[in-house]
Amino acid sequence: MEMSIKWELKEMFDSLISAPKYHLALEGCLVMCVLWLLFHKSYKPESTKLTEKEKEELIAEWTPEPLVPDTPSDHYALNPRIVTSKLGKRIVIDGHDCLNLSTHNYLGFVENDKCIESAIKGLRKYGVGSCGPRGFYGTVDIHLELESRLAKFMGVEEAVLYSYGFSAISSAIPAYSKVGDVIFVDEGVNFAIQQGLIASRSKIKFFKHNDVEDLHRLLLEQADIDRKNPKKAKVTRRFLVVEGLYINYGDICPLPQLLELKKKYKVRMFIDDTCALGVLGANGRGVVEHFGVAVDDIDMICATLENAMAAYGGFCCGTSFIVDHQRLSGLGYCFSASLPPLQAAVALTSLETIENNNSVIEKLRQNCQSMHSLLKDIPYVKVFGEPIAPIKHLRFANNTNDHKLETKKLEKVVQIAQERGYALTVARYLDDSEHLLPKPSIRLIVNAILNDQEMKESAEMISQSFESVLNLY
Structure with a gap:
């Protein structure tokens, strides 16, 4: 065993002696570069010692960024409407018993x-x-x-x-x-x-x-x-x-x-x-x-x-x-x-x-078309959406393109409607995160369990609510 090790060492030494000098020099340089990279710091931070006065000035000047952006006190998220009933055909919101025209209960299966x-x-x-x-x-x-x-x-x-x-x-x-x-x-x-x-x-x-x-x-x-x-x-x-x-x-x-x-x-x-x-x-x-x-x-x-x-x-x-x-x-x-x-x-x-029994789907389609026709007849309201679709977006016909003002006006319409016993909602979005922010609107949802009289009265109420807000602005 000892003879074998000696023989191997001798072979390595002979190979080293017989190697070209430029090859040995190159390998030596590479070894030095590796050692330099291992032990050399990429940067040497300057040692700066601040005085107590400088520290106090820096602390006084520093203003921390808020964890969340400032939210106005009148923001809708801080003033949610509270539901205290089933979200069915009728819904109790902040104590008001309302006809529900705001949740996606298209076929009325909630109840x-x-x-x-x-x-x-x-x-x-x-x-x-x-x-x-x-x-x-x-x-x-x-x-x-x-x-x-x-x-x-x-x-x-x-x-x-x-x-x-x-x-x-x-x-x-x-x-x-x-x-x-x-x-x-x-x-x-x-x-x-x-x-x-x-x-x-x-x-x-x-x-x-x-x-x-x-x-x-x-x-x-x-x-x-x-x-x-x-x-x-x-x-x-x-x-x-x-x-x-x-x-x-x-x-x-x-x-x-x-x-x-x-x-x-x-x-x-x-x-x-x-x-x-x-x-x-x-x-x-x-x-x-x-x-x-x-x-x-x-x-x-x-x-x-x-x-x-x-x-x-x-x-x-x-x-x-x-x-x-x-x-x-x-x-x-x-x-x-x-x-x-x-x-x-x-x-x-x-x-x-x-x-x-798919008759409930046909009933929904009929209600959607009926409600669409009723809403289209309101002179100062513009309705968006397919007649057969249960989603209707309502906007003022004379839109000002002022997003904040239009939202405020629509919120007032919703408030008036709620006081009169009808649940509507302004379509809400994450304004800063949406790829394309839609224009402000009231998102009205039609369902299959509404009857003709309820839809007619709803359209009349919407007309009166929009008219009331127009008189305020």
């Missing part, structure tokens, strides 16, 4: 006896909540049943449940689109979509609201970029994101024209059908059924169960390939406690009610 009974049965069987994500003992049999029923209802292979409606689309977008990908999106999309776009860190290209020609222009520009750099184009994914029925506008996306561009330029299409589910289409399946297009042409559809279904949570649906990916990379699915089983029971009952 549906079957839905309430299902919630109670689910509560007794499963308890209040799951207290765990789907992958960690949060999956209950009723979740799987609801996913299966939703997929069948929407006419797709599979659906995945989220415990919070907002997180469905905002988790789904970054699950597929990453850095380097391109997303074409309508500039009027809701805040949940906007947060999903930010989380994706993709390149976002906004086109004008419901403007197919502007989208076409952006797609042509992207096609030109792809031709110039084909290598990059091969690894760049392209997505198109829209809403079926826009919550901030009350209008419907031009789906057939969008699909033509989708197929021509080979982009993946995601639709947030939150406001269209249970509303559009003969059976309430949303914008796809409304236009009669093939559901297979849409890569993914998202929606919440919190509007027409009167439950909690949301879902995404499409092919099994699309849905399975979310179970592994959808952050809202992987890390949030699962949907309370009792709410899954409510959603199942709502779904069964629609499937067994």
Whole structure:
């Protein structure tokens, strides 16, 4: 053993002696550079000693930034209206019993006896909540049943449940689109979509609201970029994101024209059908059924169960390939406690009610058209939104384009309406965070349980409230 070590040392010494001198010099320099980098500091801070007077002056001059921005005392968030009843057809707000024209209870299922009974049965069987994500003992049999029923209802292979409606689309977008990908999106999309776009860190290209020609222009520009750099184009994914029925506008996306561009330029299409589910289409399946297009042409559809279904949570649906990916990379699915089983029971009952008798959807459509006609007849009110949509945005006909003033005037309209027994609400946004801040409006929600007399009286009240505010300003 000792002889072997000596032999190896001798071999190394002989190799060192026989090596060219320039090689040895180069290796010596490299060793010195490594040692210098290891022990040398990148900078040497100057040793500055302040006097007590200088310290006091610096402290006196320093002004800390506020943790949150200053909020005016009259801000609506600091003065919330308090509800002390069910949020059904009628609602008690600050002691006023009002006809509810402000919550998204499109089909009136909040007070549906079957839905309430299902919630109670689910509560007794499963308890209040799951207290765990789907992958960690949060999956209950009723979740799987609801996913299966939703997929069948929407006419797709599979659906995945989220415990919070907002997180469905905002988790789904970054699950597929990453850095380097391109997303074409309508500039009027809701805040949940906007947060999903930010989380994706993709390149976002906004086109004008419901403007197919502007989208076409952006797609042509992207096609030109792809031709110039084909290598990059091969690894760049392209997505198109829209809403079926826009919550901030009350209008419907031009789906057939969008699909033509989708197929021509080979982009993946995601639709947030939150406001269209249970509303559009003969059976309430949303914008796809409304236009009669093939559901297979849409890569993914998202929606919440919190509007027409009167439950909690949301879902995404499409092919099994699309849905399975979310179970592994959808952050809202992987890390949030699962949907309370009792709410899954409510959603199942709502779904069964629609499937067994879709007359409630037809009744909603009739009410929407009737209310739209009544509102259009008010001379100093301008109504925005599709006649068949339950979302109506009301603005003054002679809008001043002064955002603050218009909001104040609309808030006064809401206050007068509340005092007269009608619940309205000003559409609220995070002004500094919205990509495109909509103009101030009252967001009026029509539901299927209103009768003709109530709608007529509501329109008269709105007319009188707007007139009263016009006289004040």
